[in-house]
Amino acid sequence: MCQKPLVVIVGPTAVGKTGLSVELASRINGEIISADSMQIYRYMDIGTAKVTLEEQNGIRHYLIDEIMPDEEFSVAQYKELADRYIDKILEKEKLPVMVGGTGLYVNSVVNNVKFSETVTDWEYRNKLNALAETEGNEYVHKMLEEVDPITAHRLHVNDIRRVIRALEVHHFTGIPISKHQQESLKEPSPYRLAFIGLTMEREWLYERINERVDLMLEQGLIDEVKKLMDMGYHRDLTSMKGLGYKEMIDYLEGLSSYEEAVEILKRDTRRYAKRQLTWFRRDNRIHWIHIEKSDHKKELIEKCLKHIAEIGII
Template identity: 45%
Template sequence: MTAEEKPQKLPVLCIVGPTATGKSDLGIEVALSAGGEVLSADSMQVYRQMNIGTAKISKDEMQGVPHHLIDLVDPDVAFSVADWTEQADEAILRLHAQGKLPIVVGGTGLYIRAITEDLDFAEQPELRAIRDKWQAFLAEHGPKSLHDELAKRDEQRALMLHPNDTRRVIRALEVVEGTGRLMSSDYDWGQQGGRYHTVLIGLTMPREDLYERINLRVDRMVEQGLYDEVRTLLELGYGEDLASMQAIGYKEMVRAVRGEISLPDAVLEIQQATRRFAKRQLSWFRRDQRIDWLTVDKTRGVAQADKVRIFDLARGLRQELIQQTENRGNV
């Protein structure tokens, strides 16, 4: 097969950016305009029964647009980026076969990176042994001592992690000991391109406006019943040591449910942690030079002119998909 005969990569549109910028709303509008369906790229929305704190949109809010990669596992089931990538590939191939444009929407940077690049998530046996060692250390000495061990080896990464976030603490120790590389060191942003023709749209807004929207979103979560959601999860036996329960909003509210802090203090902690998270998300995505950034107004959302441009782009990608699919069928 010559270079000219080599099949072109089928398209995928990605809408990325920090939390509370309106990615979900734009994804639905694009899907309705261009004949697409949405794939969630949110590492917490994969968990069932965790709805309010993960800001899952309701069936009504979906406006009839099918959403994929939501509610995949129970909160006590381990779910890795490799698991997500496998299911994302299956959904994308299925949509391609149906002539529908896959629209990947979310703020989990590594999930997006798994779509735009061919990352290798193969398990390394030597790292498994290191992980087992630190899990045994955790069982004997507790989360604070585990966190202290990470601080000795990668202080910057330790500062980014709560001592109770034991899964990520162990992962950082695993990387340091197994590879000699600090997780806080610069990520390899080399862009080789992946198995799809990915087009990336990023949403951002002035920091003060973003922080205001984050604070309002957390207030709304509390009004919708975040406290009761967390209490119910605990009553069902989902302990605070689970990776899912270490998510922002859940670990703080666990302390409120247990009476360790007041509800107002929990809300303030969630707002602060979410603002910090949004800053990290933006730093991650800003390094990808392929992203076409749109500035969102805090009240009006994405400008109409920008929407029209994105709709046209998405319709063009879907037409490209249909044409390529037809060409392959004629080979």
């Protein structure tokens, strides 16, 4: 099988993926595919640290502003679109560069996870949603633990949408979703990967996260959340449960003070970054680049180019 070239850049939030990827794409005649589960939503710009038109610097970006905040979007849909856009970029004789921190999205593409054998069972899904409402997320998570402990261990108890999806797959196929994923790993990836991970000292990363939250607030995060609520988007939507949105909704609805909301957002973003690093460090294909405070972007780009050249993509 002839593998298609694909550059992938991952890492925790606030590590600097966006700026580096745009510069890198300009050096290798690339176009960028976002692997961020929040940047797919329209009107959600500040809280998702979405790349602006100015920051894109003329580089075409895909899977940003793809859907409305009240639309459902699955990992299977992401893989289908990402694969399609990769082919589109290659047809233009450019290099696809996938960039983001949503591990499930990245894995669905680079590991060739197959979703076609599973279908949606709305009746069963609605039953599980009702159970979560009446009995709590822990009850439904416990159900998953009984049939698929591997996936249950991986998914947070409050990630109810994915917990329910995993139960749905088991209910319909009789096979745990973790087994489906393990089987997919036995097949070779359709891509020749230059898989790059960005990391830095945790103390500095947390400092950058705190500064990013402060910047979001200065840029008008609260007004963005107010506007979304005025448009009819409410806290129960998957999009509005994202970092930055649920905390500001609590503040706007009087469930927390401004100071509490900001501190919770910073804390939960730091925790999210830690989970991202844990996820990606399990993949031994990733070539890690440790960023120091003294590093210049040019040096980091050269390190990325060196690895891509070693893989034989450029």
